Amino acid sequence: MFAQRGRFIERSLRAVLSFINDAVLAETHAGRPGFLQARDPRVKIAASLILLAVAVTTKSFAALAGLYLIIALLVLCSRIGLGFFFARTWVFVPIFALAMVLPALFSFFSPGDVVGHVRIFALTLSVTRQGILGAALFVSRVAVCVSVAVLLALTTRHSALLRALRFLGVPQIYVMTMGMTYRYIHLFVEIVGDTFTAIRSRVGHAVAVPSGRRIVAWNIASLWHRSFDMHLQVHRAMIARGYRGEAVAARLFKTTRKDWMWLFAVAAVGYLLWTL
Numbered sequence: 001m002f003a004q005r006g007r008f009i010e011r012s013l014r015a016v017l018s019f020i021n022d023a024v025l026a027e028t029h030a031g032r033p034g035f036l037q038a039r040d041p042r043v044k045i046a047a048s049l050i051l052l053a054v055a056v057t058t059k060s061f062a063a064l065a066g067l068y069l070i071i072a073l074l075v076l077c078s079r080i081g082l083g084f085f086f087a088r089t090w091v092f093v094p095i096f097a098l099a100m101v102l103p104a105l106f107s108f109f110s111p112g113d114v115v116g117h118v119r120i121f122a123l124t125l126s127v128t129r130q131g132i133l134g135a136a137l138f139v140s141r142v143a144v145c146v147s148v149a150v151l152l153a154l155t156t157r158h159s160a161l162l163r164a165l166r167f168l169g170v171p172q173i174y175v176m177t178m179g180m181t182y183r184y185i186h187l188f189v190e191i192v193g194d195t196f197t198a199i200r201s202r203v204g205h206a207v208a209v210p211s212g213r214r215i216v217a218w219n220i221a222s223l224w225h226r227s228f229d230m231h232l233q234v235h236r237a238m239i240a241r242g243y244r245g246e247a248v249a250a251r252l253f254k255t256t257r258k259d260w261m262w263l264f265a266v267a268a269v270g271y272l273l274w275t276l
Contacts, residue, residue, distance in 0.1 A: 029078070029155060030155055031157075032079045034077060034078035034155065036151070036156075037078060037156075039259055040254070040255045040259045042168060042255070043259040043260070043262060044164075045168060046168075046263055047263055048151075048152045050267055050270045051067060051070075051266065052148055054270045054273055055067055055141050058276070061136070061140065064140040065140075066273045067273060071151060075151060078151070078155050080154060085150070088150050101135035102135075105135055106128070107128045107131070111130070112129055112130030113129040113130065114127065114129075115127055115128065167253065187230075195223075
């Protein structure tokens, strides 16, 4: 029984670590010779903000469908597999959106035309047409917004994305914090995986509950201590290399005519969809 539970925990942990590496830390798509990869990161952020603004403010399903079609075409032009992209986006949409809109389906929150009834224990709830439309609109908005954010992250290296945010006026402290957080996530994912492998090689799958608690507690304390020491070492290394509060980029951005044409096209199409 302990062995089966240990194997289940191992498979679950490795699946979580693999998902983090693939969905958050992978930059293989950002280095491909695609359409969005060749665009200036500052222009891509501006275009993404336009699409997000249209998705959040529109009340038209046709506009949201048009935005999603544009995103799908950009995915293909950027040489990203549609299956890979949809798997990354629709993992988050049901978890966050559907859980939030379920109460809006019922007449208690969305009064209107009743289309059906749902019985939960001794309570009977009425589902309204207005609630279904509102929930569908919310889920569609979330799907478009998540898709825009994921597409931007997949087609832009995180270092270039952070530098672009700095050019657009985001305070330096936020940019530095996001950059450090990204690097630490990558590092800690590797540390957690190596630690789990080391524990398994020494104690196997079957571990008594008190011993398992002591092992987990000791590794949590060790990881915190290592992260604190690493923070001090990284800061001292930055100071030794000339850091004085503002990171200096080794590669500067260059905006071309194609970038401006792309931004203008996104603004024009976004305005047309917003007026639907």
